[in-house]
Amino acid sequence: MSYPFRILIVEDHILQQQYMLDVLLQAGFDVAEAVEGGVKALEQLKENEFDLILLDLDMPDMDGMQFIQALSQRQPMVALAICSACMPDIMESAVRVARGQNLTVLGHYAKPFIDEYAHELAHKLQVAQHGRETILKERPIVLSPNQSALELALREKQIIPWYQPKQCLRTGAIVGVEALARWQHPHSGMISPALFLPYVSLHGLDKPLLTHIFRLAAQDYQDWCRNGYTVPISINLPTHLLEQESLPDELLEVAMHYHIDAQDITFELLETTLTEQTSQLLVGAGRLRLKGFQLAQDDFGIGYSSMQALTTVPFTELKIDRMFVAGAAQDETRAAAMRSSIALGKQLGLKVTAEGVETEEDARLLHTTECDNIQGYYVSHPLPADELLRFLQRA
Incomplete structure (x- = not known):
């Protein structure tokens, strides 16, 4: 060969x-x-x-x-x-x-x-x-988009959600998807999020991107429902946005506009972007839960305030960072850290999802734990909405 x-x-x-x-x-x-x-x-x-x-x-x-x-x-x-x-x-x-x-x-x-x-x-x-989204297929390009270019990309829906399925470890059923921003540039083609998301934050567009992805994901959710599939959606939420008092109300308005049960939406709080306003973080997170939304601690284990956030914020799900999952079957140290994190999540009464599951060996190892769900290339690469529907039909 x-x-x-x-x-x-x-x-x-x-x-x-x-x-x-x-x-x-x-x-x-x-x-x-x-x-x-x-x-x-x-x-x-x-x-x-x-x-x-x-x-x-x-x-x-x-x-x-x-x-x-x-x-x-x-x-x-x-x-x-x-x-x-x-x-x-x-x-x-x-x-x-x-x-x-x-x-x-x-x-x-x-x-x-x-x-x-x-x-x-x-x-x-x-x-x-x-996988079309994989980094290996996206060759590096010179990119430093200004605020106007990013606002135009949002307005013209060049930036859209792709969806990575989340699979129940015990039953094999698809129990949700994570919406991930992708930029289909009219001249440069598909741009890796690593190349444009930092500029989204730099130009203060985190909130416009959040609501943009939420609205498009809600429309895709409706389409899947019309085809017989109710698929809960997870969306990344930069935690500093919880400093904005109006955010939970605005997110609920989007859900209500598209007739989506708030319980079918999980906001994943990015551990690396925790707000310094701890009291406002707790208020914002608490209000999201009161409105029915689910909350996930994303990238658990790679930030400095993991335990503090996990024991104070009303999370419903813990997502173990891929650093502790990918290759754990061949690495006893990584496997030990993964098992400990899963056990902690279960002791706190949370659903636990392992990210970055890429091989059958790692999936088999996770079967020996109390982990609820897995996500990663072993299950599927991120897919555009129409391909996800076909994926669900084959599953």
């Missing part, structure tokens, strides 16, 4: 380079190149495009951690895999650093790099490329 992916090996030992090149080419990769270190790799990335970087960590000119930081600033859309003789905990630390820098990490492997690893990476690249 031939794999149409371009691989760049970053490795300072010449013999290791040649060995890994031979393994990749024999496994069927069309193009594999190697450079001696991070500095040369960054130079190569200026001139050529690659689908995957296979990175050693222990290099003299620029170690793997330094390279990861530089890569995230220069080529954040290329996928990364680590192959090193370092201890597993050091490789895991590098993976966490890379994911914290919003890089796509496909795995880490102990040397020697073998044929099995090559085919596993090929499969992961194929899965990633298959």
Whole structure:
């Protein structure tokens, strides 16, 4: 089998380079190149495009951690895999650093790099490329949209919700979807949210985006209902917006306008955007619950105020961040953190959803826990509304 992916090996030992090149080419990769270190790799990335970087960590000119930081600033859309003789905990630390820098990490492997690893990476690249929203398929573009450009995109409905299904772990039924903003630019095509959402916040458009996505999602909800499917929807809500006293009333007006039961809408509070006005956060969250909306603690485990928020805000759901889920079946430390988080959520009487479930192995591991729902590529990539309806019809 031939794999149409371009691989760049970053490795300072010449013999290791040649060995890994031979393994990749024999496994069927069309193009594999190697450079001696991070500095040369960054130079190569200026001139050529690659689908995957296979990175050693222990290099003299620029170690793997330094390279990861530089890569995230220069080529954040290329996928990364680590192959090193370092201890597993050091490789895991590098993976966490890379994911914290919003890089796509496909795995880490102990040397020697073998044929099995090559085919596993090929499969992961194929899965990633298959999904239209995946980062691997969205090549980096230069984008710094101003406020007018974003307001125009909202007004002309270039920014629309795509939906990632949430599956009940016990029954396999689809129990909801998460609405995720996607920008279909008229000239640049589909733009990764990582490239425009920061500018939404920068230009003070978090609330217009929230209500825009809510209205479009409500219209899609009505369409699914007409086709026989009642699908609860989750929508990300930047927590600082709860400082606005009128927000719960405005959100309820949208639900009532589209005849949606508020209990079918969950607002996911982003842990990384917690308001400094704690009292206003509690008031806003409490008023949303009084109006019937559900509340989820999103990205649990990656912020500084996890426990404080979880024990004071009236959440109904806890979402375990993908950092503790993806690859947990092969990582005892990550699995322990995941199990503890799930157990905590259940002790607090919350529904628990594990995000970032990408493999059957991780799903099997979650079956041994009290986790309620799973979400991730193992279930489905995010889908536009019409494709989601077809997905529901096949499910």
